[in-house]
Amino acid sequence: MITETEKFVSDIFVTLDVTKENLQELYQDVGNELAKKNMVESDYGKQLQQREEKFPTGLVTKFGNVAIPHTDAKYVKEPFVYAIRLTDDVITRRMDQPETEIPVNLLFVLGFTKGEDQLVLLTKMMQALNNERISKQFQQVDSPERFKEVLKEQL
């Protein structure tokens, strides 16, 4: 059955309460895992990391800081969202003011492919993050399965 979600993302991945010293390591892990699942090209992790260095994606929202790392569609085979909640904050930089460092513990790696649907994915993702109840759930739910359900309902 085709659900609404499957129009915008092929799959949603969630990793909760991991500890990372820095984001480079995290992007490499995400890239490796997704490449194994044939969702991205083999060098996706490296591309994501390089892209974040040049154009960071930290956002300050009403309900907390988040990052939405993403890179060129040419490295993405299937559209996805990969959510990560870290045990401790790591430092990233603001998208609109890269000279400003911000702590984040919540990241949504957005696997954009080409096409109009990707705009809908970003719009829905930001609507979810601007919803106080949903934002709280992203911080509080205690299982990846539940987190995925909450996210899927929003996309």
Add this chain to the structure above:
Amino acid sequence: MKALKILSVCGSGTVTSSMVANKVKDMLKERGYSSTTVESNPNGVENNLDAGGFDLIVFTSPLKKKDYGIPVINAIALITGMGEEEFEEELDAFVANL
């Protein structure tokens, strides 16, 4: 009245800038102006501007600091939802100067 021409800039020049471009287009429409938008990454700004006729630049990833001869507004509020009123005030100031 001619349509306003807006350059919308983000890191990739695709998704985030498209979301901003659509919102700015709607906001200008509410103010009685039609507009067309072009999306770009920061490196493509000068090339795009060379095509001419642009009235405004909005961005979510910063551009090189220089005088582009047209107003430049930070539009991150249209992504994060934080500071949307301030953005609309800046847009009002731009419209008032047309």
